[in-house]
Amino acid sequence: MRRTPARRPTMKDIALRAGVSESAVSFALNDRPGVSPVTRDRIRRVAEQLGWQPRAAARALSGEGSATVGLVLARPARTLGVESFFLQLVSGIQEELAERKLGLLFQVVEGLDAECATYRRWWAEHRVDGVLVVDPRQDDPRPDLLGGLGLPAVMIGAPAPEVAEGESPAISTLGADDAGIMAALVGHLHALGHRRITHIAGLPEFAHTQRRIASLRAEAARLGLTEAASVTTDYSDSEGAAATRRVLDRDRPPTALIYDNDVLAVAGLAVATERGIRVPDQLSLVAWDDSVLCRSVHPALTAPVRDTAAFGRHAAQALTALLDGAPAGHTQEPLPRIEPRGSTGPAPTGPQEGPSGPPKSS
Amino acid sequence: MRRTPARRPTMKDIALRAGVSESAVSFALNDRPGVSPVTRDRIRRVAEQLGWQPRAAARALSGEGSATVGLVLARPARTLGVESFFLQLVSGIQEELAERKLGLLFQVVEGLDAECATYRRWWAEHRVDGVLVVDPRQDDPRPDLLGGLGLPAVMIGAPAPEVAEGESPAISTLGADDAGIMAALVGHLHALGHRRITHIAGLPEFAHTQRRIASLRAEAARLGLTEAASVTTDYSDSEGAAATRRVLDRDRPPTALIYDNDVLAVAGLAVATERGIRVPDQLSLVAWDDSVLCRSVHPALTAPVRDTAAFGRHAAQALTALLDGAPAGHTQEPLPRIEPRGSTGPAPTGPQEGPSGPPKSS
DNA sequence: TTTCCGCACTCAAGCGCATTAGTAGGGCAG
């Protein structure tokens, strides 16, 4: 015995009650000319009183767009839900979207193909007016796809694309200064005396992974570090731990490790703890993305602190600009500050000169 | 110079090309009687070839529902994005929704009022066909609200509601056996010899927090533990650390701590590490929700391992059943298995008998 | 006074789909 829910009022109801035509109601409620201020007020009052809200489908059908933007997350389930980055980002995105009364259609898929298929379907069904794209890749097919579909999009964390003079790019981009952050991190460690630095990176197919790797190499060359290297992982804790073990087992193990996200870093810290390697006395650790996690563990992890929510907000702003008809363009996020915490300290010196630790519990 | 995007085909295009009326197309594509098998096939082929997809808004407008379900997350930004629980849950939800071609409209808001306002707006705008509700509360206003609106809903992690015989509840519920898990955790610790157990709980306004607290009390009474207690937090790492410090500073500190989520637990572990308290020799720790995090830290945290993605899938299934016209009902998740890891061990014995640790670094 | 214009508003069409009512044509019983 389910109560029949209250019927939702339509513009017709308002028109009837206000004694005007539906068109007048439409004009009044959309701030269009064609109604006198008095009538407008009256209509507005009636609408308010009836609790009227425009029916999304009807709006969309008459060419107004769906008032929705999409976001697809394509990550294998294993590495999903471990980084605080995404929820923070989404939280920031929402702040901006809420102001514009835009909804966020969210989808989690397994891989890139499914992601592209989702974009196509959303486009074909007119479900979204635009999309936010994360995790830019090497030779990314998505800008072309979205550009071809004419679906407004913002690629988050991508450098400015190269386009011919006068041309405008297919989609907007919001850059995070990966190279700059890497340089700052290496600089921080170098200043502490570290000369052997290893970078435990994320998925090699992501463009930012490549940029970070390249930047490390460049910085190492600049500073004359001959023993700087990167190893890639899938962002999972298990690969983070495994990579850490492998790296520490080397003949001349690094004295400092840079991890591409917080999960990898925490896994690395656990390996150090397990081996009895003192952090930061024998080994310094840095996490790329700051998070509650980095501050929760002991010692707390040194990390670049950026305002991820603001990052999301800016991305959403770039998208709404696009929806308003602005041409696609590039925005650059400011360089975050490196916050030194307990996990980094002066490089070890003396005979041992490295994190070999007590007898390995191989 | 943006290319004009390809025009998306409509049923009219199909009708034209197949040489039939629009109605025939509609019948054919919706498996309705009224077209011969031959014509149906022809129409289907044309549709396929044109890459036709029904336009969501048009469908919705003609009474088919929006093919979208909603999910609102109402948590203060501070505690957002720290738990892997939600993304895992959403990931599971999506698996089920994808099969039914349902979209997920996602919203992050600051508080309960905003959450309710979101439901009202979605309902008024016909934006969603149903919603998934998380974080049930004491005296939760949402079931009544949603029931009154006639918006199908599944409350995740709620016990079966009390309804009069023959009546059906306003919304469906999907129960997680909080009491059972707590009993199992206490049983695990009790078997290890622990007699002084403290529960670092989450937000007191959540119903599951109260159930856990009540269950701890009941188990303690049953087992004759006089020194079991719960303290509540806001789920943040800082309160988790603070609560841990406070509890450990007591005259007779507990020998085991149960944390209501992984973030709290990791924060607690960091406090122990910082104070030089050996885990699990001097202090045992348990985290409520398993996650990569629990396995990443050292020692790894004992936790009940449940399949959170499956949980989400079941919730989505309950909702789709509702959308199919089934009456609201209750489903119960199975009791998860407790996985003992490095963070729990036998209760400390001897003169010291507790985790006072080395001189406190007050 | 007449003409014209602009304001305030109404009418009607249309967005893409579902659906109900209608219609042509063929098979079958009478």
Next chain:
DNA sequence: CTGCCCTACTAATGCGCTTGAGTGCGGAAA
């Protein structure tokens, strides 16, 4: 051959909103 039903389809309507094309009216210009 007529009347009837059934199948296979078409025509028309409506969902709620926007929008371009009217329409009636009062006031300013001539």
